[in-house]
Amino acid sequence: MKTFDIQKIRADFPILKREVNNKPLVYLDNGATTQKPKAVIxxxxxxxxxxxxxxxxxxxxxxxxxxxxxxxxxxxxxxxxxxxxxxxxxxxxxxxxxxxxxxxxxxxxxxxxxxxxxxxxxxxxxxxxxxxxxxxxxxxxxxxxxxxxxxxxxxxxxxxxxxxxxxxxxxxxxxxxxxxxxxxxxxxxxxxxxxxxxxxxxxxxxxxxxxxxxxxxxxxxxxxxxxxxxxxxxxxxxxxxxxxxxxxxxxxxxxxxxxxxxxxxxxxxxxxxxxxxxxxxxxxxxxxxxxxxxxEIGLDAIKAYEDELLAYATDELAKVEGVRFIGTASHKSSVISFIVDGIHPYDIGVILDKLGIAVRTGHHCAQPVMDRFGIPGTVRASLAMYNTTEDIDNLVQGLKRAVQMLK
Missing domain, CATH: 3.40.640.10 (Type I PLP-dependent aspartate aminotransferase-like (Major domain))
Known part of the structure; x- marks a missing residue:
C-alpha cells in the first residue's frame, strides 16, 4: 500500500486554504461534490x-x-x-x-x-x-x-x-x-x-x-x-x-x-x-x-484512510448529547448522517456554516429514506481523502456549540 501523506494531499487542493466567515474552511459536503486538486484545475x-x-x-x-x-x-x-x-x-x-x-x-x-x-x-x-x-x-x-x-x-x-x-x-x-x-x-x-x-x-x-x-x-x-x-x-x-x-x-x-x-x-x-x-x-x-x-494515491490507501476517519468521526460525534445516527450499517463508506433530539437539521447547518463548517442538511434527494425513519432530514457529514481528524474535531466542537444555542 502506498504511503498516505495527508498534508501533501491537502496542499494539492487550493480551496482548502480559504476562509469562510473568517474561519478556516472545514469542507464536509463531499457527497454533494468534491473539491478539485490543482492537477485538475x-x-x-x-x-x-x-x-x-x-x-x-x-x-x-x-x-x-x-x-x-x-x-x-x-x-x-x-x-x-x-x-x-x-x-x-x-x-x-x-x-x-x-x-x-x-x-x-x-x-x-x-x-x-x-x-x-x-x-x-x-x-x-x-x-x-x-x-x-x-x-x-x-x-x-x-x-x-x-x-x-x-x-x-x-x-x-x-x-x-x-x-x-x-x-x-x-x-x-x-x-x-x-x-x-x-x-x-x-x-x-x-x-x-x-x-x-x-x-x-x-x-x-x-x-x-x-x-x-x-x-x-x-x-x-x-x-x-x-x-x-x-x-x-x-x-x-x-x-x-x-x-x-x-x-x-x-x-x-x-x-x-x-x-x-x-x-x-x-x-x-x-x-x-x-x-x-x-x-x-x-x-x-x-x-x-x-x-x-x-x-497515484491509490484507492486502497484512500479507503483505508477514510475508514479510519469514519470510525474516528463516529466515535467523537456519539459523545455529543442528543446525537442519533441515521444509518448504522455494518459496512459503510464515508458518510455520517445524524439528527440531534429536538433540533431541526437546518438550524444546525446554519450555525455550523457560521463557523466555516460545510455540511449538508435536509433529505439529500432521498425523501423515501427520511420517510422510512420518520424524520424530515438529517445533518450529513461526508468525508473525502483530504479531510482530517482536526476537521472532525472542529465539527464536534461546532455541533456542541449549536446544541447549546438551540436547546
Missing amino acids: DAIVDYYTAMNSNVHRGVHYLSQISTDAFEVARRKVQGFINAEHEHEVIVTKGTTESINIVASCYGRAFIGEGDEIIISAMEHHSNIVPWQMLCDEKGCKLRVIPMNDAGELDIEAYKALFSERTKLVSFTYVSNALGTINPVREMIAIAHEHQVPVLIDGAQAVQHIAVDVQELDVDFFVFSGHKMYGPTGVGILYGKESLLNAMPPYQGGGDMIKEVTFEKTTYNELPFKFEAGTPNIEAGICLTAAIDYIE
Whole structure:
C-alpha cells in the first residue's frame, strides 16, 4: 500500500486554504461534490489555452488533438473500471443522465405493460424518478427492496421480489444518505439467476472503492466526475456491449449518426450512438487528470484512510448529547448522517456554516429514506481523502456549540 501523506494531499487542493466567515474552511459536503486538486484545475486551464476545439468533427490540428485527448479519457475510464471494451464507455453529463439513458432506451426496447423493475428503499431520487416516469409511460410497476433500522437492505425480501415479469434491477452501490455499502456482488448474482440485468449507481462508490465491472459482472454502471475530484458536467454510463447495441439511441443529432437523408437515418456505432451533440469536451478530457490523481494515491490507501476517519468521526460525534445516527450499517463508506433530539437539521447547518463548517442538511434527494425513519432530514457529514481528524474535531466542537444555542 502506498504511503498516505495527508498534508501533501491537502496542499494539492487550493480551496482548502480559504476562509469562510473568517474561519478556516472545514469542507464536509463531499457527497454533494468534491473539491478539485490543482492537477485538475491546471488541466482545465490547459485545455482552454492550448487545444480548445470541437471533437470528432474537424481535420484541423486543434480538433485532432482535442479528439485524441477526449478518446484518451475514454480509455482512461475503461481502465479505471476495467471495462472489456472502450466503446462500452459512454460519456454523459452525469449519473442522472446516465440512468435516464438506460430508463429511456432499455425501457423503450425491453420493458412493457405489466413488467416490473426492482429498486431499493435507499435510492437517490435520480434512481427513482426515471423509473417512475417509465412506469407511467409503459404501464409497468416498481418493486422496492425494504431496509432495516440500520439502513441495510433485506436480501431475503429482495429475492422474493423476482417474478417472470422482472425486467431490470437498479440500485445504489453506496447510499448517499446513509453511507451503507450494499452487497453488490451477491445482489447482481441473484438477479442473474433470474436472467435479469442490473444497473448500479456508483456515484458514491468510485471515489472510495475500487470497481471492476467485469469482476462484478454488472450490466450497467454509472457515475459522475464531480464526485471523484473531477469537473462538473461529465459522467459515465458503462454498459455491456450486447445491451448497448440492442438499445435505440437516446437523442438525435450530430455525431450519433452514420448517414442522414430526409427519408432515413442510419445510427453510428458505439459509443457515439449515445453521444449526440457537442459533449462537455473540457470536462471529459480533464476527467483523465482526476483519475490519474486518484490512481497515484491509490484507492486502497484512500479507503483505508477514510475508514479510519469514519470510525474516528463516529466515535467523537456519539459523545455529543442528543446525537442519533441515521444509518448504522455494518459496512459503510464515508458518510455520517445524524439528527440531534429536538433540533431541526437546518438550524444546525446554519450555525455550523457560521463557523466555516460545510455540511449538508435536509433529505439529500432521498425523501423515501427520511420517510422510512420518520424524520424530515438529517445533518450529513461526508468525508473525502483530504479531510482530517482536526476537521472532525472542529465539527464536534461546532455541533456542541449549536446544541447549546438551540436547546
